[in-house]
Amino acid sequence: MRRIGDAPLVRRLLIGAALLLSALFLLLPLVAIFAQAFSQGVMVFWENVSNAFTLHAIGLTLVIALMTIPICLVFGVALAWLVTRFSFPGRRILQTLIDIPFAVSPVVAGLIYLLLYGRNGWIGGWLDSHDIQLMFAWPGILMVTIFVTCPFVARELIPLMQAQGSREEEAAVTLGASGWTTFWRVTLPNIRWALLYGIILTNARAVGEFGAVSVVSGAIRGQTNTLPLHLEQLYQDYNAVGAFASAALLALIALLTLAAKAGLEWRASRREAYT
Amino acid sequence: MSQLAFWRSGSTRVLPGFGLSMGISVLFISLVLLLPITGLFGQLSELSLAEYFAIITEGRVVASYMVTIGAAAVAALVNAVFGLLLAWVLVRYEFPGKRLLDALMDLPFALPTAVAGITLATLYAGNGWVGNIIEPMGLQVAYTWVGIALAMAFTSIPFVVRTVQPVLEDLPAEVDEAAMSLGATDGVAFRRVIMPHLWPALVTGTGLAFVRSLGEFGAIIFIAGNMPYETEITALMIFVKLQEYDYAGASAIASVVLFVSLALLLAINIWQGRFVRRLHGGKG
Numbered sequence: 001m002r003r004i005g006d007a008p009l010v011r012r013l014l015i016g017a018a019l020l021l022s023a024l025f026l027l028l029p030l031v032a033i034f035a036q037a038f039s040q041g042v043m044v045f046w047e048n049v050s051n052a053f054t055l056h057a058i059g060l061t062l063v064i065a066l067m068t069i070p071i072c073l074v075f076g077v078a079l080a081w082l083v084t085r086f087s088f089p090g091r092r093i094l095q096t097l098i099d100i101p102f103a104v105s106p107v108v109a110g111l112i113y114l115l116l117y118g119r120n121g122w123i124g125g126w127l128d129s130h131d132i133q134l135m136f137a138w139p140g141i142l143m144v145t146i147f148v149t150c151p152f153v154a155r156e157l158i159p160l161m162q163a164q165g166s167r168e169e170e171a172a173v174t175l176g177a178s179g180w181t182t183f184w185r186v187t188l189p190n191i192r193w194a195l196l197y198g199i200i201l202t203n204a205r206a207v208g209e210f211g212a213v214s215v216v217s218g219a220i221r222g223q224t225n226t227l228p229l230h231l232e233q234l235y236q237d238y239n240a241v242g243a244f245a246s247a248a249l250l251a252l253i254a255l256l257t258l259a260a261k262a263g264l265e266w267r268a269s270r271r272e273a274y275t
Numbered sequence: 276m277s278q279l280a281f282w283r284s285g286s287t288r289v290l291p292g293f294g295l296s297m298g299i300s301v302l303f304i305s306l307v308l309l310l311p312i313t314g315l316f317g318q319l320s321e322l323s324l325a326e327y328f329a330i331i332t333e334g335r336v337v338a339s340y341m342v343t344i345g346a347a348a349v350a351a352l353v354n355a356v357f358g359l360l361l362a363w364v365l366v367r368y369e370f371p372g373k374r375l376l377d378a379l380m381d382l383p384f385a386l387p388t389a390v391a392g393i394t395l396a397t398l399y400a401g402n403g404w405v406g407n408i409i410e411p412m413g414l415q416v417a418y419t420w421v422g423i424a425l426a427m428a429f430t431s432i433p434f435v436v437r438t439v440q441p442v443l444e445d446l447p448a449e450v451d452e453a454a455m456s457l458g459a460t461d462g463v464a465f466r467r468v469i470m471p472h473l474w475p476a477l478v479t480g481t482g483l484a485f486v487r488s489l490g491e492f493g494a495i496i497f498i499a500g501n502m503p504y505e506t507e508i509t510a511l512m513i514f515v516k517l518q519e520y521d522y523a524g525a526s527a528i529a530s531v532v533l534f535v536s537l538a539l540l541l542a543i544n545i546w547q548g549r550f551v552r553r554l555h556g557g558k559g
Contacts, residue, residue, distance in 0.1 A: 003448065036397060113314075210389040
């Protein structure tokens with residue numbers, strides 16, 4: 001039976017339009033990043049990547065991402081467990097609240113942290129009198145990164161855990177397994193791929209966050225510059241090749257993220273085909 | 276046996292961890308999400324109502340609302356059409372490179388916004404690959420609001436594709452077979468039979484794309500040119516006030532942005548909730 005849009009002409013026209021527009025709109029920028037980064041040869045690219053300021057920015061970016069992931073992981077798993085395994089008043093409100101970081105502009109996210117923990121803020125003033133500085137230092141960067149990345153793990157887990165239901169866990173518990181055993185032996189194996197994808201997304205966003213971090217970091221070269229801030233400075237200094245060298249590193253992480261997603265989806269579809 | 280029936284009914288909690296997961300979730304949401312927002316209101320309380328309105332209705336700020344909302348609306352509408360096309364092609368047709376195209380859809384989410392920003396600015400500048408071709412034709416994209424809309428469309432296209440795609444996948448084949456066997460043309464059948472199923476998801480995706488565009492910063496500032504009254508977005512206005520250490524001004528503008536985006540988020544959630552319930556009601 002013929003379906004809508006199956007006529008050869010319509011079909012070719014639509015596929016052609018989709019491919020052409022995607023190539024111009026999505027693929028071309030991706031190609032341009034690497035073309036710019038290597039426009040003066042591999043040696044110049046390498047010099048740009050291996051200079052002290054870039055290396056420091058890479059290090060800080062990775063440390064922030066590594067600290068963000070476990071915190072978001074614990075929160076994401078706890079929230080997903082809570083809203084998919086129990087019903088209680090306020091469940092829907094919690095699920096709406098978790099979307100706040102997706103709706104709030106990154107600049108506003110940075111600002112609210114600066115206001116509270118900055119020198120003039122309610123908490124920041126008290127901290128300042130105890131010689132603790134969070135803003136314009138790495139703890140501030142960590143705090144806003146946690147803010148912008150915290151929904152990812154929970155968002156990946158909640159639909160999956162809702163679909164799976166709690167029967168297997170209930171069976172384990174009624175057979176005498178402890179809560180932790182149930183979680184490690186029953187829940188975790190069921191959710192590990194979604195959990196992994198949540199971590200990959202958290203990492204991608206943590207590494208690439210710009211707006212929120214630029215408000216609270218102070219962007220001091222060699223001290224509080226993350227990779228996205230570093231490339232902005234290079235770009236503003238008319239060092240486009242240097243900026244695109246850093247951009248290429250970040251684009252590489254983005255490509256690995258996409259590859260991981262495609263791999264996980266392929267795995268899931270294969271498992272579906274078997275069962 | 277009676278115990279079995281008891282816990283199946285869901286009236287008691289068999290699974291452990293309610294207290295622990297509730298504790299972690301509430302503590303985290305309070306400390307990370309809600310507490311900082313109170314900082315904003317603390318700062319605002321130092322302003323009188325008249326001062327507050329003077330800041331948020333100042334000419335340059337109002338111009339930035341116009342630029343941001345106008346460009347975001349154009350970007351969302353373009354994405355509604357482009358996203359629908361991409362979702363349709365990805366679900367309905369088989370062709371070489373389909374998996375790659377599908378993976379490419381998530382690029383704007385995975386790519387850091389600052390990277391997207393400098394890349395688009397370089398491509399569309401007068402000496403860039405694209406700017407080179409279109410500027411002699413009289414099309415100026417870089418440093419105009421068209422560039423702002425372009426950057427917004429780039430960062431928010433996955434919202435439409437990824438919201439419409441699953442709905443299109445779940446549409447049973449009988450739906451369009453019935454329409455086609457009754458002799459409808461493709462265009463009529465699409466409008467009358469497919470669109471009624473699709474448009475709630477399309478509106479949700481377009482709405483999410485719009486909200487995202489309103490707050491976008493990193494992808495836009497490089498291509499925008501940032502001319503006061505002309506190509507300044509509201510997120511940049513907040514940033515500029517902060518660099519001038521005008522915390523009260525930044526907070527006042529931020530409160531407008533925060534209020535609008537939270538209201539839109541709530542509206543989308545309610546819309547989506549209603550639509551999901553209707554769908555399930557129809558099935559049951």
